[in-house]
Amino acid sequence: MAVRLRPAHLLMAAVVIYLLLPVVAVVLYSFATRWTSGILPDGYTLGWWAEGLTDPRLVSAFGSSLLLAALTAVIDLAIVVPAAYWARARNPRIRPIIELGAAIPFCLPWLVIAFGILQLAGVIAPGLQGTFLLLLAGHVAIAFPFVYWAVDGAMAAVGIERLAQAAETCGASPLQTIRRVVVPTASAGLVSGAMLAFATSFGELALVQIIGRGVETVPLWSAEALRSYSAESGRFNVLAAVTLLTFSMLFALSAAIVYINRTTTVRLLPGAGARVLVSEQ
Numbered sequence: 001m002a003v004r005l006r007p008a009h010l011l012m013a014a015v016v017i018y019l020l021l022p023v024v025a026v027v028l029y030s031f032a033t034r035w036t037s038g039i040l041p042d043g044y045t046l047g048w049w050a051e052g053l054t055d056p057r058l059v060s061a062f063g064s065s066l067l068l069a070a071l072t073a074v075i076d077l078a079i080v081v082p083a084a085y086w087a088r089a090r091n092p093r094i095r096p097i098i099e100l101g102a103a104i105p106f107c108l109p110w111l112v113i114a115f116g117i118l119q120l121a122g123v124i125a126p127g128l129q130g131t132f133l134l135l136l137a138g139h140v141a142i143a144f145p146f147v148y149w150a151v152d153g154a155m156a157a158v159g160i161e162r163l164a165q166a167a168e169t170c171g172a173s174p175l176q177t178i179r180r181v182v183v184p185t186a187s188a189g190l191v192s193g194a195m196l197a198f199a200t201s202f203g204e205l206a207l208v209q210i211i212g213r214g215v216e217t218v219p220l221w222s223a224e225a226l227r228s229y230s231a232e233s234g235r236f237n238v239l240a241a242v243t244l245l246t247f248s249m250l251f252a253l254s255a256a257i258v259y260i261n262r263t264t265t266v267r268l269l270p271g272a273g274a275r276v277l278v279s280e281q
Contacts, residue, residue, distance in 0.1 A: 032045075048240070052242055057216070058218075058242065080144065088160050102144060118134075130211075131215075138207040150193030160186065
């Protein structure tokens with residue numbers, strides 16, 4: 001029996017090929033001994049992976065990137081959760097101010113933001129220039145919008161205003177409300193925002209080049225590998241291995257977050273008038 005291919009199927013197949021082809025090319029290049037004129041590499045080796053994973057400079061760059069990304073996610077959550085809760089449940093008048101702050105990284109190029117932070121630090125605290133702390137402050141600033149919109153959207157979905165009023169009626173303090181009501185009910189937004197902040201920080205290059213001159217991260221190492229390319233150096237092969245490792249790590253982290261949040265749904269409790277998150281097993 002002949003199978004009829006609908007236009008939707010052909011379009012989907014084209015999209016899948018378009019998305020997977022670059023990934024397949026990077027995978028093959030990371031294992032290729034040489035890749036000259038054929039559609040496939042001339043041979044395969046694990047040498048490029050071994051060279052990358054044993055390079056002290058690259059290992060140090062991975063450590064710096066992971067630490068920077070993790071701290072960025074944690075600090076942004078510590079800032080955004082109370083701010084978003086306060087703007088929704090306690091003082092809605094500050095919402096325009098917070099949303100304006102969240103819009104700035106989208107309105108200005110990160111290169112401009114980096115120069116602004118560098119100039120400000122030169123006036124206020126010159127000793128911070130080129131340090132990890134100043135770079136961390138820059139990453140927290142540019143990742144703030146991604147965390148804020150994710151967390152604020154989750155709070156809006158669960159109706160955090162009414163939940164906060166119910167908690168206050170029971171005698172809970174603002175800190176208790178955040179810890180026992182906001183964090184559990186808006187956990188999906190918190191996790192998504194943290195993931196976005198982590199990925200944004202891990203792959204950021206402009207701020208590292210301008211602010212963190214004393215800090216080497218994976219994007220900075222990759223940029224230098226591209227600039228120092230020569231036909232026989234094998235740097236592109238090692239770079240392909242590093243790119244594939246980074247992609248696999250972020251993909252696995254995203255898949256884990258989706259799996260963790262797979263049973264979380266939003267529904268109305270009968271007669272309650274407020275929405276809560278219910279975990280369905």
